[in-house]
Structure formats: structure tokens, C-alpha cells
Amino acid sequence: xxxxxxxxxxxxVTLALGVLVALFATTLPVLRVVSPGTWTVGAFALAAxxxxxxxxxxxxxxxxxxxTIVQLVIWVVALTAGxxxxxAWFFVVPSPNTIRAVxxxxxxxxxxxxxxxxxxVPSPSMEFFMVxxxxxxxxxxxxxxITTRMPLLAAVALVSVALVPAxxxxxxxxVGAFALLGLSILFLLRTETRTRVPAATRAPRSPGASVAAAVIxxxxxxxxxxxxxxxxxxxxRSGVWGSGGASGIDPTLSLGEDLRRPNPVEVLRVRTxxxxxxxxxxxxxxTFAGDVWEPDDPASEPLAGGDGFGPLxxxxxxxxxxxxxxxxxxxxxxxxxxxxxxxxxxEGLTGEWGVVAxxxxxxxxxxxxxxxDYAVSTEAPRPTLPQIRAAASRGSDVPAAYSDIPTxxxxxxxDLARQVTEGTSTDYxxxxxxxxxxxxxxxxxxxxxxxxxxFDGEGxxxxxxxxxxxxxxxxxxxxxxxVMARSLGMPTRIVIGxxxxxxxxxxxxxxxxxxxxxxxLHAWPEVYFEGIGWVAFEPTNSLGAxxxxxxxxxxxxxxxxxxxxxxAPSPTASAAPTTRPDTPDTPAAGASGTGFSLGALWxxxxxxxxxxxxxxxxxxxxxxxRTRQRVAARAGDAVAAWSAVQSAAIDLGIPVPxxxxxxxxxxxxxxxxxxxADAVHTLVAAVEQASYAPADAVPAGGADRPxxxxxxxxxxxxxxxxxxxxxxLPPARRGGLPPAGPPSRRGGPLAAALAAVTAGLRAHxxxxxxxxxxxxxxxxxxxxxxxxxxxxxxxxxx
Numbered sequence: 001x002x003x004x005x006x007x008x009x010x011x012x013v014t015l016a017l018g019v020l021v022a023l024f025a026t027t028l029p030v031l032r033v034v035s036p037g038t039w040t041v042g043a044f045a046l047a048a049x050x051x052x053x054x055x056x057x058x059x060x061x062x063x064x065x066x067x068t069i070v071q072l073v074i075w076v077v078a079l080t081a082g083x084x085x086x087x088a089w090f091f092v093v094p095s096p097n098t099i100r101a102v103x104x105x106x107x108x109x110x111x112x113x114x115x116x117x118x119x120x121v122p123s124p125s126m127e128f129f130m131v132x133x134x135x136x137x138x139x140x141x142x143x144x145x146i147t148t149r150m151p152l153l154a155a156v157a158l159v160s161v162a163l164v165p166a167x168x169x170x171x172x173x174x175v176g177a178f179a180l181l182g183l184s185i186l187f188l189l190r191t192e193t194r195t196r197v198p199a200a201t202r203a204p205r206s207p208g209a210s211v212a213a214a215v216i217x218x219x220x221x222x223x224x225x226x227x228x229x230x231x232x233x234x235x236x237r238s239g240v241w242g243s244g245g246a247s248g249i250d251p252t253l254s255l256g257e258d259l260r261r262p263n264p265v266e267v268l269r270v271r272t273x274x275x276x277x278x279x280x281x282x283x284x285x286x287t288f289a290g291d292v293w294e295p296d297d298p299a300s301e302p303l304a305g306g307d308g309f310g311p312l313x314x315x316x317x318x319x320x321x322x323x324x325x326x327x328x329x330x331x332x333x334x335x336x337x338x339x340x341x342x343x344x345x346x347e348g349l350t351g352e353w354g355v356v357a358x359x360x361x362x363x364x365x366x367x368x369x370x371x372x373d374y375a376v377s378t379e380a381p382r383p384t385l386p387q388i389r390a391a392a393s394r395g396s397d398v399p400a401a402y403s404d405i406p407t408x409x410x411x412x413x414x415d416l417a418r419q420v421t422e423g424t425s426t427d428y429x430x431x432x433x434x435x436x437x438x439x440x441x442x443x444x445x446x447x448x449x450x451x452x453x454x455f456d457g458e459g460x461x462x463x464x465x466x467x468x469x470x471x472x473x474x475x476x477x478x479x480x481x482x483v484m485a486r487s488l489g490m491p492t493r494i495v496i497g498x499x500x501x502x503x504x505x506x507x508x509x510x511x512x513x514x515x516x517x518x519x520x521l522h523a524w525p526e527v528y529f530e531g532i533g534w535v536a537f538e539p540t541n542s543l544g545a546x547x548x549x550x551x552x553x554x555x556x557x558x559x560x561x562x563x564x565x566x567x568a569p570s571p572t573a574s575a576a577p578t579t580r581p582d583t584p585d586t587p588a589a590g591a592s593g594t595g596f597s598l599g600a601l602w603x604x605x606x607x608x609x610x611x612x613x614x615x616x617x618x619x620x621x622x623x624x625x626r627t628r629q630r631v632a633a634r635a636g637d638a639v640a641a642w643s644a645v646q647s648a649a650i651d652l653g654i655p656v657p658x659x660x661x662x663x664x665x666x667x668x669x670x671x672x673x674x675x676x677a678d679a680v681h682t683l684v685a686a687v688e689q690a691s692y693a694p695a696d697a698v699p700a701g702g703a704d705r706p707x708x709x710x711x712x713x714x715x716x717x718x719x720x721x722x723x724x725x726x727x728x729l730p731p732a733r734r735g736g737l738p739p740a741g742p743p744s745r746r747g748g749p750l751a752a753a754l755a756a757v758t759a760g761l762r763a764h765x766x767x768x769x770x771x772x773x774x775x776x777x778x779x780x781x782x783x784x785x786x787x788x789x790x791x792x793x794x795x796x797x798x
Contacts, residue, residue: 012055012058012059012146013055014191015145015146015188015191015192016051016052016054016055016142016146017051018145018184018187018188018191019051019138019141019142019145019146019154019188020044020047020048020051020138021180021184021187022141022154022158022181022184022185022187022188023044023047023134023137023138023141023158024044024180025158025162025177025180025181025184026137026158026161026162026181027040027043027044027134028176028177028180029162029164029177030130030161030164033120034120034122034126034130035120035121035122037122037127038127039122039126039127039130039131040130042082042127042131043130043131043133043134043135044134046075046078046079046131046134046135046138047134047135047137047138049074049078050071050074050075050135050138050139050142051138051142053070053071053074054067054070054071054142054146057070058146061653062772063651063653063772063773063776063778064143064147064778064781064782065618065772065776065777065778065780065781066772066776067142067147068139068142068143068147069776071139071142072139075132075135075136075139076094077092077093078135079128079131079132079135080092080093080094080098082128082131083105083124083127083128083131084098084101084102087101102128104125105124105125105128105129106125106129108123108125108126109123109125109126109128109129137157137161140157141154141157141158144157145188145192147781148781149192149786151185151188151189151192152189154185154188155185155188155189158181158185159181159185162177162181249282249283249332249334249336249338249496249497249521264517264518264519264520265331265517265518266330266331266515266516266517266518267329267330267331267332267498267516267517267518268280268327268328268329268330268331268332268338268498268501268516269327269328269330269501269504269513269514269515269516270325270326270327270328270500270501270513270514270516271325271326271508271509271511271512271513271514272323272324272325272326272340272511272514273323273324273511274321274323274325276500276545277500277501277503277514278323278325278340278341278378278500279340279341279495279497279498279499279500279522279524279536279544280327280338280339280340280497280498280516281338281339281340281341281360281361281495281496281497282334282336282337282338282339282361282496282497282498283295283296283336283361283495283496283497284296284359284361284493284494284495284496284526285493285494285495285496286401286402286493286494287401287404288404288405288406288479288482288483289406291459292459293479293494296356296358296359296493298356298358298359299356300354300355300356300363300365301354301355301357302352302353302354302355302365303346303349303352303353303354303355303362304352304353308344308345308355308357309342309343309344309345309355309357309360310357312342312344312379312381312533313531313532313533314381314383314531314532314533315531315532317387318381318382318383318387318531318532319381319382319383319384320379320380320381320382321378321379321380321381321382322377322378322379323340323377323378323380324375324376324377324378325339325340325375325376325378326373326374326375326376326508326511327339327372327373327374327375327376328373329369329370329371329372329373331518332369332370333368333369333370334368334369335363335364335367335368335369336361336362336363336364336369337349337353337361337362337363337364337369337372337374338369338497338498338516339360339361339362339376340376340378341360341378341380341495341534341536342360342378342379342380342381342533343360343362343376343377343378344377344378344379345376345377346362346374346375346376346377347374347375348372348373348374348375349372349374350367350372351364351365351366351367351368352364352365352366352367353365353367359493381532381533382549382550383532383549384549384550384551385549385550385551386551387531387532387549388428388529388532388535388549389426389428389429390426391427391428391529391530391531391532392427392529392530393427393428393431393489393490393491393527393528393529393530394427394488394489394490395489396491396528396529396530397530398491398528402486402491402492402493402528403486403489403490403491403492404486405483405486405487406460408460409460409463409483409487410460410463410464412464412467412468413460413463413464413467413480413483413484413487414484414487416467416484417434417484417485417487417488418488420433420434420437420484421433421434421488427490427529428529430485430488430490431485431490431527431537434481434484434485434539435481435537435538435539435546438477438480438481438539438540438541439538439539439540439541439542439546440541442470443470443471443477443541444470444471444541444542445471445472445473445540445541445542445543446471446472446473447473460483462476462479463476463479463480463483466479466480467480473540474522474523474524474540474543475523477539477540477541478494478523478524478525478539478540479494479523480539481525481537481539482494482525485525485527490527490528491527491528492525492526492527492528493525493526493534494523494524494525494526495523495524495525495526495536496521496522496523497521497522498516498520498521498522499516499520499522499543499544500514500516500520500544500545501514501515501516501517501520502514502515502516502517503515522540522543522544524536524537524538524539524540524544525537525539535547616775618775618776618777618780619774619775619777621777621780622651622774622777622779622780625647625779625780626644626647628640629641629643629644629647629754630644630751630754630755633750633751633754634748634750634751636750637750638683638686638687638689638690638750639687639690639691641683641686641687641750641751641753641754642662642683642686642687643784644754644758645669645683645754645757645758646665646779646784646785647777647779647784648757648758648761648762648773648779649669649673649761650778650779650782650784651772651773651777651778651779652673652761652762652765652769652770652773653765653769653772653778654669654673654761656784656785657785658785658786662683662684662687662688663684663688666680666681666683666684669757669761673760673761673764673765674760674761674763674764675757675760675761675764676753676756676757676759676760678753678756679752679753679754679756679757679760680753680757682749682750682753683750683753683754683757686750
């Protein structure tokens with residue numbers, strides 16, 4: 001083995017080690033998203049095995065495409081044996097059941113990523129996905145860096161993968177991982193260059209080159225570590241969407257997209273000393289100018305050291321119900337803290353928090369709800385039915401903004417408000433009539449509001465459309481109720497928060513634990529009553545629980561407990577929908593709970609046919625290319641004929657270096673690889689004439705081949721000698737090459753010579769080489785004269 005070849009093979013092993021280190025550096029940031037575990041050991045063990053096998057196959061001169069195919073087979077077999085052997089053939093060969101299981105695992109992983117909170121605790125499906133992804137990336141890097149010799153392209157892929165976790169989970173830069181990744185990329189670039197360029201041809205390096213490289217590297221690290229954190233941060237939207245896969249709370253009334261989010265996730269848990277779980281409020285909205293409800297933004301006081309929530313406004317004769325609610329946030333990332341109403345104190349929070357006494361909400365001052373575990377004390381007024389009926393809402397001593405309605409409010413809204421409340425004698429009875437009407441069979445709950453018609457909003461146009469179609473979700477009910485009550489002169493506002501959670505089987509201190517999921521995000525209205533304060537109502541059909549007030553020892557009946565009216569006013573254009581309402585507990589009709597199953601698409605026969613077709617694709621592509629080259633050769637195209645010879649050599653594992661002349665390459669084909677000498681001479685002479693002589697030129701003296709100083713001696717010097725010297729074209733019969741002329745007159749000999757050369761090369765190659773040349777032709781991805789096609793001349797195969 002020559003010294004350049006030993007250096008090249010040693011460089012291949014070094015590159016494989018560099019790829020493994022770069023892969024490790026790229027995966028380190030991923031640990032922010034997926035917690036490390038057995039998957040990390042499995043992923044890097046499989047990646048190391050794949051890279052080692054690739055290096056071994058290259059050492060025995062396996063074609064590049066063959067190396068990649070073997071690596072992919074090992075990848076499939078290892079994953080099948082490690083994760084799906086129960087349904088596989090012989091425990092390692094994927095079956096239709098295996099493919100179905102893979103589809104289910106990918107679907108489950110996608111769901112975990114979409115609803116989970118980083119760092120995710122890896123499930124079996126997640127572990128499979130991570131091992132498969134890391135080891136597949138190893139195969140891709142192996143091919144790009146070692147086979148095609150494009151480490152810069154690999155660097156782009158590595159950096160892209162490393163950036164994904166940084167975008168998904170914002171966090172301070174991992175300086176160690178960044179430095180390791182940068183060094184490994186520089187190492188790959190340097191090693192690939194040194195193995196590609198022979199030592200004898202390298203330009204001498206000046207001592208300043210290494211110094212310059214070090215300065216550039218240090219400058220890059222300084223920019224990334226020091227300058228980048230000083231740049232302006234993007235706008236904070238964590239309160240809307242959350243981060244790291246966590247849910248959030250939109251502080252506006254645009255909840256449609258949040259409520260339609262598939263795969264609800266548990267955002268927090270609640271336990272209380274009361275008999276039922278409470279509503280949890282986060283944001284209030286009071287200003288409505290016709291387009292959107294604006295969230296309130298009053299001044300807040302620090303929770304620690306401030307005046308807290310302040311005193312309750314309820315009269316002294318109103319009964320108060322004290323309670324303590326414990327909230328444990330799991331997957332909710334928002335500065336708006338969910339609290340029951342009306343809160344009087346809160347304990348256990350970490351970070352800086354502010355209290356808005358006006359609406360009794362809590363907002364983070366540079367912190368958020370993620371991971372918070374806190375206890376809230378409440379003191380809720382419990383007026384009796386006579387007390388709330390006696391309380392006035394119209395003319396209350398509250399800002400007029402709570403009663404303002406847009407000037408462009410459709411007359412349908414105000415007309416319906418008057419019709420529904422006609423005949424009521426108190427403010428409470430009017431509000432109760434509105435609530436009863438919305439919760440009657442006149443309306444139905446649905447998340448399928450027509451977004452394209454502008455109905456998926458809270459503007460006055462959407463409000464009017466909702467009152468006509470009488471189908472929508474909490475946003476529409478709360479907005480319509482609030483505007484209709486305001487049209488009657490009653491102060492209202494809208495609250496965004498969560499419905500009471502669902503009871504679990506868990507208990508703590510004899511208190512039931514309730515689970516609150518992301519699909520329980522909700523909006524409801526509140527109405528202000530003098531001497532009582534803000535009272536929550538629940539107009540959304542089929543959701544929540546309306547407030548109920550005790551009779552107080554009188555014979556009065558709470559109208560909220562009376563049957564809904566059998567008829568209600570409606571506009572002439574209205575038609576009561578008959579569809580079953582969609583609620584968080586009753587999914588929409590037509591919704592499918594089944595996951596993606598790739599195996600269902602491909603029965604066993606189809607899988608076999610598809611696999612065979614995929615295996616034959618390279619052979620088909622090579623056959624089409626070979627046919628085009630032969631057709632061109634018959635037409636007299638010498639360059640096409642010579643390219644066909646080079647491609648055939650590459651397919652059979654014969655090096656085609658860029659520095660070798662056609663004569664030197666032809667001499668090696670004849671002397672070491674069984675090519676026909678006369679046919680090679682014909683092709684060499686033709687390609688030399690096509691490359692260096694005018695199209696209609698005839699060699700001096702009409703010789704059988706281009707002349708040189710030793711033209712009469714086919715083994716002499718001159719033109720028969722390669723540029724590097726020493727390689728001579730073997731003797732050929734005189735007259736074997738017809739006189740040079742127009743290409744069309746030479747097409748027959750070129751095609752025949754091409755067929756003879758390729759037949760000789762194939763006959764001299766081993767059966768394995770011939771088989772790989774058919775099913776895995778390297779010439780599809782390796783160009784003649786490229787670094788991948790070059791190398792030291794191999795020894796004769798026989």
C-alpha cells in the first residue's frame with residue numbers, strides 16, 4: 001500500500017472520529033428538550049457502531065453507495081431488534097406490524113412534543129425517536145463528510161440541528177457545547193483537506209496562519225458568548241403561547257385557536273377545602289371599542305410588602321364563605337397567575353409578583369407561573385336571593401367605562417336585550433333572564449365558528465353573527481352577554497381563566513385533587529351589584545355552573561333554577577341549530593382519536609414490492625444514463641464514450657483520479673484491469689483528438705494515432721507517454737484506428753470500442769464488484785476526477 005493511500009485511509013478513520021465528536025456536541029443542546037437517559041447511551045452506541053462499520057468497509061475498498069446501504073440496513077435491524085422485535089420477522093426484520101408500530105410511535109412522539117414541557121421525560125416512543133434520529137444523522141454525516149468530502153455542508157446541518165433546542169427552549173448559551181461544536185467542525189474541515197491534498201503538493205504554511213486561525217476562533221467565541229446576550233431580546237409572548245411546549249393564556253379574547261388545540265395537556269392541579277372546585281381567573285377585560293376587548297392594565301402593587309388585595313366591598317350583612325385553595329402549576333407558562341375569586345392573600349410564590357386590587361388578579365413582575373405551587377385564601381360574599389335582588393346594578397358607583405358600548409353596535413343586539421329581559425322587575429332578574437336564554441335550547445356550543453367569515457372573534461360583527469346563527473363558544477357567549485347587559489345600563493366585564501377542573505382519584509389531606517387541562521381555558525362575564533361587588537355569571541351553553549343563591553327563608557325562587565322558557569324572541573333570519581354541542585367532554589363529531597398508522601397503508605405484499613422497486617431505482621437510473629452515453633458514442637461523441645468508460649470504472653471500484661491523463665488511465669486499464677488494448681487505444685485517440693484538435697483536423701501523415709517523437713514505436717516516448725511519465729499505452733495493431741474524420745464517420749468504432757472495454761473490465765472484476773456495479777452504481781453520486789473517485793491505483797483483482 002502506498003503512503004498516500006495509507007494517509008487517506010488513516011484520514012478516513014480520523015474523520016469518522018471527528019463526526020462522532022461533532023454529533024455529540026450537536027446533541028448536547030437537545031438535552032434541554034429531552035431529558036437524558038438510556039436513549040443517549042443507545043443513540044451514541046449505535047452511531048459509533050455505524051461509523052466504525054463505515055470505516056471498516058472503506059478499508060476493504062467497498063463502493064461508497066455500498067457503505068451507505070450497509071449502514072442503513074444495520075440502522076433498520078438495530079432499531080427493529082431494540083424496540084419492535086416482538087412484531088418483527090426473526091426479531092430483526094421489519095414486518096407490517098413493525099411499520100404500524102413505528103407509525104404509532106412517531107405519532108405519539110409528535111403529541112408529546114406538541115403538548116409537553118421541556119425537558120421532556122422520554123417515553124418508550126420518545127426513546128425510539130431519539131435513537132433513530134441521532135443514528136440516522138450519523139449516517140448522513142458519514143456520507144456527506146467522508147464519501148462526498150463536503151464537510152462544510154455537514155457543518156451547516158450540525159449548526160441547524162444545534163439551533164433547534166435553543167429556539168424551542170430559550171436559555172443561556174451552553175458555552176462548552178458551543179465551543180466543542182465549533183472545534184469539531186474546524187477539525188473536520190482541516191482533516192478532510194489534509195487527506196484530500198497529498199503532502200507533497202501542499203503549499204508551505206507560514207507561522208502566521210495558525211495564529212490567524214486562532215484569532216478568528218477566539219473572536220467568534222467572544223461574539224457568541226459576550227456580544228449576543230447584549231442584543232435586544234425579541235418581544236415576550238410567553239404569556240400567549242408559553243415556551244418549551246407549555247400552554248399559555250392569551251390576555252385578549254381571541255381564544256379560538258387555543259381551544260381548538262389538539263391533545264389537551266394538564267396545566268395545573270387544584271385542591272380545596274370547599275365541596276367543589278373553583279373557577280380560576282387570570283385576566284379581566286373591560287374596554288370594548290367595537291373590534292376587540294382590551295385587557296385591563298391597572299397599576300399593581302408588589303405582593304411582598306404591599307397592601308395586598310385590599311378589603312372586600314361587600315356589605316357587612318352579606319355572608320362570607322372563607323376557603324383555601326391550593327394550586328400546583330405543571331405545564332402553564334404565563335405571567336398571569338390563575339387564582340380563585342375573590343382572593344384575600346396568597347403564599348408560596350417564588351419570584352416577584354404584583355397584585356391588582358381592582359380586579360383581584362396577580363401578575364408576574366419579570367417571572368411566570370411555570371412550576372409555581374401556592375396557596376390562595378378567599379373570602380367570597382354569599383348573598384341570598386332577596387339580597388341580590390335588592391341590590392342595584394344600574395347606576396352603580398363604578399367607572400362609566402364598565403357600561404360603555406360601541407356606537408356601531410347593531411340594533412339586533414339592543415333589541416334582543418330588551419325583548420329577553422322584558423317583564424323583569426330587578427336588575428338581577430334581568431341578568432338572570434339573559435343567562436337563562438343563552439343556556440336554553442335556542443343556542444348550542446361549538447368550536448367550529450366560521451373563521452373565514454370573521455365570526456371567530458369578539459367584534460360587533462361577530463357578535464351579531466353569533467346572535468343570528470346562535471352557535472359558538474365561550475368567547476361569543478361572554479361577549480354577547482356583556483354587551484347586551486351594558487345596553488341595559490349594567491356594568492360588566494369579561495374574565496379569562498379556567499373552568500373548574502375534573503376530579504381525580506388522588507387526595508391530599510382528605511381533599512380531592514382536581515385536574516385542570518388546557519381545553520378548560522374559558523371566558524365568562526361578571527356583573528357589578530352595589531353592596532355585593534362583582535358577581536360571575538355563566539351564559540355559555542352546556543359549560544360551567546351558573547351561580548345559585550339561597551332563598552334566605554322566603555318563598556322566592558331563584559330564576560336560575562326555574563325551567564328555561566319554551567320560547568324566546570329571535571330575529572326572523574334566525575334558525576335554531578339542531579346539532580349536538582361540542583364541549584371539552586364531548587369532542588366534535590367526526591373527530592378521530594386514532595393516530596397515524598403507516599402500516600395500514602402498506603399490506604405485506606405492497607411493502608415487498610415497494611422495497612424491490614426502491615432497490616432497483618439506482619440500477620434503472622444507471623441503465624438510462626449508460627444508454628444515453630452509448631447512443632452518443634454511436635453518433636461519434638468521443639467525450640461521451642470516454643465518460644462511459646470512466647463511469648464503468650467507478651462502478652467497479654477502479655480509481656479515476658483527476659491528475660491522470662487519458663493515456664495513463666487507459667494504460668492502467670489494459671495492464672491491471674483486463675481492458676482490450678485496441679479498444680482502449682481507439683477511445684484514447686478519439687478523446688485526445690476531440691479535446692485538443694480542431695473538429696476537422698487529420699493527424700500529420702494520416703497516422704493511425706496522434707504522432708509524437710516516437711510515433712513509429714507504439715511503446716516509445718512522445719505522445720504515448722503520460723504527463724507524469726512511466727505509464728505507456730500498450731502496443732496496438734497498426735491500422736486499428738481509422739483515419740480521423742468527421743465524428744459521424746467514427747461512431748461505429750467508438751461504440752464498438754466502448755462495448756469491448758466495458759466487457760473486459762467486467763470480466764476481470766470479481767462477482768461481488770459486478771453485482772454492486774448493477775444494484776449500487778457509485779457513478780450516480782461520484783463524478784470522474786472528483787476526490788471521491790480518485791485514490792491510489794488498486795492492485796489487480798485477479
